[in-house]
Amino acid sequence: MQKGRLEAFSDGVIAIIITIMVLEIKRPHGDTLAALKPVLPVLLGYALSFVYVGIYWNNHHHLLAGVTKIDGRVLWANLHLLFWLSLIPFATDWMGENHFAPATLAVYGAVLFMAAMTFNILQRKLIALNGPDSVLARAVAHEWKGRLSPLFYALGVAACFWNAWVAGAIYVALALGWLVPNRRIERPLPPASAAE
Amino acid sequence: MQKGRLEAFSDGVIAIIITIMVLEIKRPHGDTLAALKPVLPVLLGYALSFVYVGIYWNNHHHLLAGVTKIDGRVLWANLHLLFWLSLIPFATDWMGENHFAPATLAVYGAVLFMAAMTFNILQRKLIALNGPDSVLARAVAHEWKGRLSPLFYALGVAACFWNAWVAGAIYVALALGWLVPNRRIERPLPPASAAE
Amino acid sequence: MQKGRLEAFSDGVIAIIITIMVLEIKRPHGDTLAALKPVLPVLLGYALSFVYVGIYWNNHHHLLAGVTKIDGRVLWANLHLLFWLSLIPFATDWMGENHFAPATLAVYGAVLFMAAMTFNILQRKLIALNGPDSVLARAVAHEWKGRLSPLFYALGVAACFWNAWVAGAIYVALALGWLVPNRRIERPLPPASAAE
Amino acid sequence: MQKGRLEAFSDGVIAIIITIMVLEIKRPHGDTLAALKPVLPVLLGYALSFVYVGIYWNNHHHLLAGVTKIDGRVLWANLHLLFWLSLIPFATDWMGENHFAPATLAVYGAVLFMAAMTFNILQRKLIALNGPDSVLARAVAHEWKGRLSPLFYALGVAACFWNAWVAGAIYVALALGWLVPNRRIERPLPPASAAE
Numbered sequence: 001m002q003k004g005r006l007e008a009f010s011d012g013v014i015a016i017i018i019t020i021m022v023l024e025i026k027r028p029h030g031d032t033l034a035a036l037k038p039v040l041p042v043l044l045g046y047a048l049s050f051v052y053v054g055i056y057w058n059n060h061h062h063l064l065a066g067v068t069k070i071d072g073r074v075l076w077a078n079l080h081l082l083f084w085l086s087l088i089p090f091a092t093d094w095m096g097e098n099h100f101a102p103a104t105l106a107v108y109g110a111v112l113f114m115a116a117m118t119f120n121i122l123q124r125k126l127i128a129l130n131g132p133d134s135v136l137a138r139a140v141a142h143e144w145k146g147r148l149s150p151l152f153y154a155l156g157v158a159a160c161f162w163n164a165w166v167a168g169a170i171y172v173a174l175a176l177g178w179l180v181p182n183r184r185i186e187r188p189l190p191p192a193s194a195a196e
Numbered sequence: 197m198q199k200g201r202l203e204a205f206s207d208g209v210i211a212i213i214i215t216i217m218v219l220e221i222k223r224p225h226g227d228t229l230a231a232l233k234p235v236l237p238v239l240l241g242y243a244l245s246f247v248y249v250g251i252y253w254n255n256h257h258h259l260l261a262g263v264t265k266i267d268g269r270v271l272w273a274n275l276h277l278l279f280w281l282s283l284i285p286f287a288t289d290w291m292g293e294n295h296f297a298p299a300t301l302a303v304y305g306a307v308l309f310m311a312a313m314t315f316n317i318l319q320r321k322l323i324a325l326n327g328p329d330s331v332l333a334r335a336v337a338h339e340w341k342g343r344l345s346p347l348f349y350a351l352g353v354a355a356c357f358w359n360a361w362v363a364g365a366i367y368v369a370l371a372l373g374w375l376v377p378n379r380r381i382e383r384p385l386p387p388a389s390a391a392e
Numbered sequence: 393m394q395k396g397r398l399e400a401f402s403d404g405v406i407a408i409i410i411t412i413m414v415l416e417i418k419r420p421h422g423d424t425l426a427a428l429k430p431v432l433p434v435l436l437g438y439a440l441s442f443v444y445v446g447i448y449w450n451n452h453h454h455l456l457a458g459v460t461k462i463d464g465r466v467l468w469a470n471l472h473l474l475f476w477l478s479l480i481p482f483a484t485d486w487m488g489e490n491h492f493a494p495a496t497l498a499v500y501g502a503v504l505f506m507a508a509m510t511f512n513i514l515q516r517k518l519i520a521l522n523g524p525d526s527v528l529a530r531a532v533a534h535e536w537k538g539r540l541s542p543l544f545y546a547l548g549v550a551a552c553f554w555n556a557w558v559a560g561a562i563y564v565a566l567a568l569g570w571l572v573p574n575r576r577i578e579r580p581l582p583p584a585s586a587a588e
Numbered sequence: 589m590q591k592g593r594l595e596a597f598s599d600g601v602i603a604i605i606i607t608i609m610v611l612e613i614k615r616p617h618g619d620t621l622a623a624l625k626p627v628l629p630v631l632l633g634y635a636l637s638f639v640y641v642g643i644y645w646n647n648h649h650h651l652l653a654g655v656t657k658i659d660g661r662v663l664w665a666n667l668h669l670l671f672w673l674s675l676i677p678f679a680t681d682w683m684g685e686n687h688f689a690p691a692t693l694a695v696y697g698a699v700l701f702m703a704a705m706t707f708n709i710l711q712r713k714l715i716a717l718n719g720p721d722s723v724l725a726r727a728v729a730h731e732w733k734g735r736l737s738p739l740f741y742a743l744g745v746a747a748c749f750w751n752a753w754v755a756g757a758i759y760v761a762l763a764l765g766w767l768v769p770n771r772r773i774e775r776p777l778p779p780a781s782a783a784e
Contacts (some may be wrong), residue, residue: 404603
């Protein structure tokens with residue numbers, strides 16, 4: 001199996017996901033700056049999802065950089081992750097167009113929850129295949145962000161029906177938490193020339 | 197001819213096909229969880245097609261990994277396959293929006309039938325060019341899934357006008373049957389470093 | 393300048409062009425096979441454009457395989473070609489939805505004419521840069537298809553306002569003429585391993 | 589970190605941005621050449637944005653060709669640039685559909701301003717990481733276009749509310765100014781084989 005083609009395909013799908021969201025931003029009615037106002041929540045949701053998909057691309061990048069072998073199981077675990085990522089544009093659009101109504105925020109959080117879960121599954125399959133001495137296995141040995149993320153998304157979903165602002169704050173805080181790169185994975189990587 | 201560029205182009209087209217389907221899921225009318233209900237058949241169809249396109253990507257990957265030479269005929273056989281795959285979003289959308297009405301299920305099955313047929317044609321052209329001793333030729337010598345698939349799709353299409361549930365069950369069963377990787381192709385492949 | 397990145401970018405754009413056309417096929421009104429009937433001209437136009445974009449991808453592939461050097465002029469000549477190719481989905485959609493009305497056929501032909509012209513410009517810039525001894529220069533020395541194509545598209549455009557069937561026949565005949573690979577370019581190419 | 593995968597991902601996103609704009613050109617109402625007339629401003633805006641996105645792809649290409657190292661900061665600076673580029677289709681569509689009304693021209697210019705600013709940030713982060721002796725650092729040492737561009741976009745935005753033609757002229761002039769490749773970056777680059 002060719003790791004390079006899996007990376008290229010995943011990059012393609014993620015690049016399309018991150019970009020097509022903009023197609024769902026409806027043209028403002030009118031030609032004044034005031035006409036942009038109803039579009040603002042949609043743009044806000046777009047920006048948040050752009051960051052999230054960017055984080056997934058970044059983490060996916062690190063995940064595969066830390067392993068050498070892939071197999072059919074990894075391939076399907078990867079497609080499973082891509083499936084949930086591909087629902088982000090749909091959830092983002094629904095949420096933005098409805099000004100972050102509780103049910104739309106909950107569905108958005110549920111999609112992020114599933115993406116986090118399937119990312120963990122992919123990571124487990126890669127470690128099982130590449131062994132406990134792989135760069136990836138050592139890098140994530142003491143890693144807690146990835147493991148705790150699903151819990152926080154679940155909290156966010158639960159909070160939606162209690163207080164939408166709390167849910168929104170949880171989603172934004174998680175995105176910010178992930179923007180900080182995982183130094184443990186970044187450090188032990190072989191130099192670029194060797195990893196390519 | 198460059199195999200790498202054919203793979204990259206096919207990956208690009210397949211990545212776009214698998215992702216743009218989500219653009220056709222219409223935003224729910226309303227901001228409650230109940231508003232999601234009419235979208236469920238569309239999401240279900242999307243999930244099924246996502247699996248099918250994923251299977252084609254996976255099989256295409258194996259197909260080209262088992263050969264070394266390509267020519268103009270292969271290139272056009274490949275584009276012929278991509279053409280039918282590109283109609284999957286259209287067929288999926290029509291089927292989901294009409295709650296799996298018989299005619300829509302039949303068209304969906306017909307597109308899958310044509311994709312299976314053109315995949316077989318591409319495989320034959322690759323074997324004709326690379327010879328009976330190529331990795332691909334030896335791998336598919338006793339392979340029956342690929343050869344029988346068109347027959348099952350044809351059965352599914354015929355079943356649509358008799359009992360839509362049977363047709364749907366055939367499509368889902370075929371998808372599940374393909375999720376199991378073809379061990380015969382996977383085993384005799386040279387190691388990843390040599391195949392790249 | 394990196395030829396590889398120019399090829400990858402062009403492949404990306406062409407893959408997107410060939411695939412997004414399907415997004416413009418409107419969902420049939422109704423859930424019967426009869427409801428597909430008004431969609432047929434759109435599908436026909438889609439199939440023709442799919443073949444045309446496939447031909448351009450194929451020819452672009454050969455064009456760059458025959459050279460080693462690129463520069464800023466080549467890059468912009470390439471973007472100029474991609475610009476006209478990117479208008480094919482727009483022209484295809486308008487033509488199909490209006491059942492090949494003369495003006496829509498003329499605009500479709502005009503876009504193909506501009507694509508053929510910009511392809512010739514790109515070829516000239518590549519030969520000017522890579523010299524008369526490059527594989528490309530020798531391959532196209534006696535090539536007439538590329539040079540005569542714009543003339544035939546112009547004839548097709550002119551024919552639109554006289555007899556739409558003649559125009560359509562010219563476009564289809566040109567597509568078929570290009571499906572036959574240019575043996576002169578294919579033959580003198582170095583083996584795949586050297587060309588990559 | 590792998591420079592190649594960052595380039596591939598960016599190329600993917602830019603290829604999608606440059607191509608999906610065409611999806612937003614609405615089908616003309618009617619099947620005559622006259623029906624194309626209301627589409628002309630949209631096509632004009634599309635052509636301008638196509639050139640701008642092409643310029644960014646070109647410059648991005650040179651930027652990364654001039655460095656060897658990337659890190660997490662570069663990755664996020666790159667995504668920041670891609671975010672603003674991804675808003676170009678939205679701004680283009682709104683501007684074209686409203687015949688270049690002042691507010692729409694101002695928003696278009698503001699998006700270009702942010703893209704120019706984030707390009708500068710990315711360049712600074714790359715130079716900080718790769719040192720003052722990197723090919724990039726030496727190439728842009730006396731470069732003024734990149735540094736002055738944001739100023740001109742800001743002027744263009746300000747001009748929108750005074751005279752839309754002046755603003756449009758500034759945007760077109762800037763695009764033309766960038767079409768001329770930066771010879772300083774192009775010249776000191778290592779040969780293609782070494783840079784790849």
